[in-house]
Amino acid sequence: MLTSMTGFGTASGQRDGITCTVEVRTVNNRFFKALVKLPDKLAPLEPLIDAVMRESILRGSVTLTVSVRDDLSTGSVTINQAVLDTYVKQIEDLRTRITGDKHVELAGLLNLPGVVEAGEDTAEYVATHQALVLGLVKDALAKLAEMRKKEGAALWADLSKHLDIIRAALVQISQLAPNVVKNYHEKLRARVLQMVSDARLSLSDQDLLKEVALFADRADISEEITRLGGHLDQFTNVCQKETGAGRKLDFIAQEMLREANTIASKANDATIARLTVDIKSCIDRIKEQSANVE
Template sequence: MTGQTTDRDSGSLLAARKNADDMILSMTGYGESQCHDDGVHYALELRSVNNRYFKASIKLPETLAVLEAEVEKLLRARLIRGSVNCTLRLRNTSAEAAQDVNVAALQRYVEQLGRITTNGPVQIDLAAVLALPGVCQPPEIGESERERQFSVLSKLVNQALDRLVEMRRTEGQALREDLLLHCERIRENLAAVADQAPQVMKDYHQRLLQRANELLAGSSLQLQLDDVRREVAVYAERCDVHEEISRLRSHLDQFERLCDKGEHAGRKLDFLAQEMLREANTIGSKANDALIAHHVVEIKSAIDRLKEQVQNVE
C-alpha cells in the first residue's frame, strides 16, 4: 500500500544506514548553517583538514566568546581527529544593535588629545575617536539572553556538523575506493612474488650445479650431490620469503576490512601500512631475483600511496 513501510523496507534502510556509518571518513570537510533570530542574523561556518589529533580553532563575536568551550564540546562529540575551524558571524539589525559609549574613556581620550596639542584648539574627528579601543562597547548580555543565544548557536553548530560529516563521508568513500585499488595492486604483485619464489630456488640449484661442473671439469674430483643439496638448503633458508608473504597478506586483509568497517580507522590503517612496508622491504632484501625485485618495487610504490592517503582518514 502506498505510503506504508514494510519491515523488509525498514530493515534495508537500517542496513544501508549502518553500512554508511561504518565507512571510513575523510578529515577534509565543510559545513555551514544560517538562521535569523530576534533581529540577529547568524552565519556559522566549519572547515576541517587532516591532523594527527583533534584541534579546534573557534572564532566567536566578543559577546559570545564565553561560549567557546561549549562549542568545542559540541565539536568533540562528533569529530575524533582533524583541525577544525569554526567561525560565527553576527549581523544585528534591531535597535539593540547599537553599542554603548564608554563616556569616561571618551573623555580621557579627549583630555589627552588636548594636552598634546600646542598650537591652539584642535579639531577632533569624532568617528576616529569612537573607533579607539574601549570607547564603544557591545551592550551587556544577561544570563537568560546568553542561554537563548547558546541554544541558537548549538543548533547551528549541529546543523553545520551534519553537513561537514556528510562531506567527510563522501570524501571517505572516494578515499576507500582509491585505497582498495592500491590494495589490489599490492595483492597482484604479491601473488607474482609467491609464484616466482620457488623458481628462484630451482634457478640457484641449476647455477650451482653448472658452476661446480665447470670447476671440476678435467679434474679427478667428483661432484657430490649431497653437498649441492646442502648448499641449496642453506641458500633457501636465507632467501625464503614465505613468512613475509604470509604476514603481508594478513596485513592486507586487515587493511581492507578496516576500509569497509572502520569509521575511525585512520591510525590503525597507518600502522598496517607501515607494517606492510616493513615486510616488503624484507622480501626485497632476501629474494635475490630481478623479477621479484621488480614486483617489490611495485608493491612499495602502492604502499607509499596508501601511507599518503591514510593521513587524511579520521
C-alpha cells in the same frame, strides 16, 4: 567506512533580532585541534561549542567561525567608557610622540572593538541567542560530516585500487617463489661443474645440496608473503568496519612496507624484485592517503 579529515560546512539562521552564520572547516592533523572564533558577547559559549565539536570530530584541525549581525535599530546601544578612555589615552600618547598633536577623530574611535555595545548585557545576550547559535553549530557540523564522508568514499576507492594491485603482485610472487631455489640450484650446479671441470677438482652432490639448502633458508619468503597478505586483509577490514581508524591504518601500512622490504632483500629473483617495487610504490600511496583519514 572511512571519513576524510578535510571538509567544510556552513549554516545560517535568524531569530530574536540577529542573523547568525556558522562556518566550520577541517584539515589534516594527527590529533584534535580546535579554533573557535566568536563575537565578544558570545565568548561564554566557546566551551559548549568545543564540546559539541568533539562529539562529531575525532581527529583534525578544526576552525569554527560564528558571525553575527545585530539589528541594533530595535534596541539601545551604549558607549563603553572605560574601553573608550583606554583607546583615547593610547592614541593621544602616540600622536604626541610622533606629531605633537593630540587631536583624535571620534568617528574612528566608535569603530574600534568594544567601544559601541548593544544595550543588553553579556549574560542576557548569551541566554537569548544560545539556542540559535548552538543549533547552527550542529547544522554546520552535520554538513561537514556529510562532506567528509563523501571524501572518505573517494579515499576508499583509491585505497582499494592499490590494495588490489598489491594482492595481484603477491599472487605472482607466491607462484614464483618455489622456483627461486630450484633455479638457484640449477645455476649453481652448472657453475660449480664448470669450475670443477676447469680445475680438475671433485665436488660431491652432498656439498652442493648443503649450499642450496643454506640458500633456500635465506631466500624463503613464504612467511613474509603470508604476513603481507594478512596485513592486506586487516587493512581492508579496518577500512570497512571501523571509524576513526586513520592512525591504525598508518601502522598497518608501515608493517606492509616492512614485509615488502624483506621480500625484496631475500628473494634473489629479478621478477620478484620488480614486483616488490610495484608493491612498495602502492604502499607509499596508501600511506599518503591514510594520512587523510580521520
